Amino acid sequence: MKRNLMVLLTIMAAFTLVLAGCGSKDNTSSGDGDSKKVYKVGTEATFAPIVSLDDKGNIVGIDVDVLQAIADEMDFEVKWESIGWEPVFQTIKNGETDIGGAGITITDERKETFDFTEPYYESQLLIVVKEDSKIQSLDELKDKKISVQINATGHMAAKKLQGESSPNILAFENQPIAIQEMLNGNVEAAIGDNSVVYEYIKAHPNDKIKVIKDDSFEKEYYGFMVQKGNKELLDKLNEGLKKIKENGKLKEITGSDF
Numbered sequence: 001m002k003r004n005l006m007v008l009l010t011i012m013a014a015f016t017l018v019l020a021g022c023g024s025k026d027n028t029s030s031g032d033g034d035s036k037k038v039y040k041v042g043t044e045a046t047f048a049p050i051v052s053l054d055d056k057g058n059i060v061g062i063d064v065d066v067l068q069a070i071a072d073e074m075d076f077e078v079k080w081e082s083i084g085w086e087p088v089f090q091t092i093k094n095g096e097t098d099i100g101g102a103g104i105t106i107t108d109e110r111k112e113t114f115d116f117t118e119p120y121y122e123s124q125l126l127i128v129v130k131e132d133s134k135i136q137s138l139d140e141l142k143d144k145k146i147s148v149q150i151n152a153t154g155h156m157a158a159k160k161l162q163g164e165s166s167p168n169i170l171a172f173e174n175q176p177i178a179i180q181e182m183l184n185g186n187v188e189a190a191i192g193d194n195s196v197v198y199e200y201i202k203a204h205p206n207d208k209i210k211v212i213k214d215d216s217f218e219k220e221y222y223g224f225m226v227q228k229g230n231k232e233l234l235d236k237l238n239e240g241l242k243k244i245k246e247n248g249k250l251k252e253i254t255g256s257d258f
Contacts, residue, residue, distance in 0.1 A: 037076045039233070041067065042097035045082035046174040048199045050103035050121075050222075053082065062195075063101040065253045066120055067224065070240030085150065085173060089114070092227050099233070100225035103193060105153045115228055117237045119221035121254055125154055126197045126217075128179055128190040131208035135189055138214040144168065145187040147178040153220055154178075154191035176200055183207060193220070 043063065045053045051061035059080040071078050078099070083091060088104070091097040092114060105123065106116045129135050135144070142162060148155040150171035158169045172178045175192040179200055182190040189212075201209055226233050244250045251257055 039071075039076060039078050039098040040096070041078050041080045041099045041101050042083045042088045042091050043080055043100070043102040044085040044088055044174060046176055047103050047193075047196055048203070049195060050193075051101065062121065062254055063103060063222075063224075066241075066244070066250065067099070067101055069244045069249045069253065070237060073243045074236050074240040076236070085152070088225075089151075092225055095227060098226065098230075099237070103196070103222050104225050105193075105220040106223040107153065107156075109156075110225070113228060114225045115230060115234050116223035116225055117234065118241055119223050120241055120250060121222040122256065123193045123195060123220045123222060124217055125157055125191055125214075125220070126194045127212040127214060128182060128192065128197055129188065129210050129212065130183065131210050133188070133210060136212060138212075138216050141189055144189060145170065147172060147181040147187040147190045149173070149175045149178055149192065152192075154193070157191055157217065179209075183209070 043051050043059060045051050045059050045061075047061070049061055051059060051063045054060045059082055064080065067078055080101075081097070083097075085102065088097075088100045088102050092100050100114070103121070103123070104110075104116075106119060110116070127135070127138060127141070135141065138157075138161060141158075145168045146158045146162070147170045148158050150173060152175070154175075155169070155171055159166065162168055170178075170181060170187055172181065175190075175196045178190045178192060179197070181187050197211060201207070201211070224237055226237070241250070244253075
């Protein structure tokens with residue numbers, strides 16, 4: 001009796017180990033019999049047309065399409081999560097996510113902490129004011145209240161203009177809120193990326209808004225962000241990006257001959 005019990009327990013233990021082995025592949029999913037690496041992508045999905053939520057709650061936009069095209073070329077998968085602007089950076093740093101994709105401008109300051117792919121999209125800052133505003137240039141905002149997206153390049157531009165600790169700079173979680181603050185009369189102007197500003201105007205045609213271009217704003221370039229030193233992933237992303245530039249897919253997605 002004891003011998004039969006021992007045999008039964010041995011078989012059950014072996015079966016348990018087999019099941020555990022079958023379920024131990026992290027960050028992979030099966031497709032056509034082959035497993036693909038799945039990378040977690042952190043984003044802030046209020047940045048249309050770069051990244052936003054559709055009517056069904058799906059994350060969509062230029063960043064999503066570009067990264068998916070890269071993934072298709074390099075045979076991996078991506079899982080997008082809308083986690084907020086600041087957490088995009090924090091979760092890359094601590095390894096909770098693998099890729100940051102939220103219309104992130106490549107800057108020297110950010111490159112000290114993170115690695116970036118080659119650029120895939122060109123942008124430029126704009127000033128947004130009420131239609132009847134007399135403001136015509138960035139220089140006129142030196143002593144005015146300005147709304148920006150926190151720690152975005154519009155925020156950096158405002159601090160460069162007024163100083164790091166200026167009380168006239170109001171920073172918000174996303175660009176649409178910053179524009180709303182201007183419309184509500186809480187600030188004189190908002191500063192933000194051109195693609196997002198124009199998309200906002202398109203979505204709110206009745207808002208009386210005026211856009212100001214200023215020559216002091218240099219062109220900016222978006223890149224996908226990874227943890228500092230993650231050369232394997234960075235090389236994979238850059239190789240895929242190069243392929244979609246060469247085959248015309250990037251132009252098809254962005255509408256630009258970048």
